[in-house]
Amino acid sequence: MSRDEIFTNVREVLEEALGADEDDITLDASLTADLEAESIDFLDIVFRLEKTFSTADRPFKISQGELFPENLMDNPDWVQDGKFTDAGMAMLRERMPHVEFGDFDNDREVTKVAELITVKSLVDFVERKLGKPAEASS
Amino acid sequence: MRWMWIDNILEYERGERLVAIKNVSLAEEHLHDHFPAEGDLHAQPIMPTSLIIEGMAQSAGILVGAYNDFREKVLLAKVIKAEVTEDVSHGETIRYSATIARMNPQGASTRGEVAVLRHAGPNAGEWKAIGQVDLMFSHLDNNLQGLEFPEENFVFSENFRTLLESAGLGHLAETAVTT
Numbered sequence A: 001m002s003r004d005e006i007f008t009n010v011r012e013v014l015e016e017a018l019g020a021d022e023d024d025i026t027l028d029a030s031l032t033a034d035l036e037a038e039s040i041d042f043l044d045i046v047f048r049l050e051k052t053f054s055t056a057d058r059p060f061k062i063s064q065g066e067l068f069p070e071n072l073m074d075n076p077d078w079v080q081d082g083k084f085t086d087a088g089m090a091m092l093r094e095r096m097p098h099v100e101f102g103d104f105d106n107d108r109e110v111t112k113v114a115e116l117i118t119v120k121s122l123v124d125f126v127e128r129k130l131g132k133p134a135e136a137s138s
Numbered sequence B: 001m002r003w004m005w006i007d008n009i010l011e012y013e014r015g016e017r018l019v020a021i022k023n024v025s026l027a028e029e030h031l032h033d034h035f036p037a038e039g040d041l042h043a044q045p046i047m048p049t050s051l052i053i054e055g056m057a058q059s060a061g062i063l064v065g066a067y068n069d070f071r072e073k074v075l076l077a078k079v080i081k082a083e084v085t086e087d088v089s090h091g092e093t094i095r096y097s098a099t100i101a102r103m104n105p106q107g108a109s110t111r112g113e114v115a116v117l118r119h120a121g122p123n124a125g126e127w128k129a130i131g132q133v134d135l136m137f138s139h140l141d142n143n144l145q146g147l148e149f150p151e152e153n154f155v156f157s158e159n160f161r162t163l164l165e166s167a168g169l170g171h172l173a174e175t176a177v178t179t
Helices: A003-018 A039-053 A086-095 A110-116 A119-131 B029-033 B049-067 B158-166 B170-175
Strands: B008-013 B017-023 B074-084 B093-104 B107-117 B127-139
Touching: A003 A039, A003 A119, A039 A119, A039 B074, A039 B093, A039 B107, A039 B127, B008 B049, B008 B158, B017 B049, B049 B074, B049 B093, B049 B107, B049 B127, B049 B158, B074 B107, B093 B127, B158 B170
Parallel strands: none
Antiparallel strands: B008 B017, B017 B093, B074 B127, B093 B107, B107 B127
């Protein structure tokens, strides 16, 4: 599947899950800041991505925390005083290769990390995942 | 008034499907307010669509909760789609047919068909599909925000246990955690 096809499918997913207008779903649109996604919408998006990109011979299964790390506040090695530590930033970069962090290194506020997820993040996530060999367990 | 918007469960298939019914009665206060007579207009007692959505949420919520033996606190998180094309009034029966579309540790999405059985009129005695209510449920203890909630399962209370037992699903009620 080409990157353009992935983008078209991701855009349809976001139109349905968020009720967003097609014109607003640009690659650099933030899901939370621009498209007004709330936390439960991420689960809706995960379900729809799984359904959209699954094929009969290859299920597209997104594990818990794969798209967006969870319970970040629980680990003091990652978060102190509401901001990511150096270890926390390293963890984010490792677990979220589909996200461009830009100037976030200067900000590091936990409450703002969701804003980093853009439409492009989802397209990158799907493209990377489709490019990997199928998981034996799925 | 007990916040129960289904009267009985007719079919249950674990992790797949649950069918429940609701008999609409003039004894229900809300019908007299929705809508009362006004001026030259006669009263029009109509089951509010918001309560039809709640009935589907309870039907689908039991289906989702029973899959994990009611260990999870299952809460309605999002109405994906709600469309009801005909009014339902007193003396009529609503049927909620809920199926699980997807489920993971964080929650579930469900699809639901709403049908009505009228006991008089042109199509008396026949179920007629009148709408679709698709929902998203969150497993509260696995919510994305990492919030903490009370230990006891305040979602599936004694009312639900009674409903399950009367529907011949007592084996599910045994595992339900009640407040």
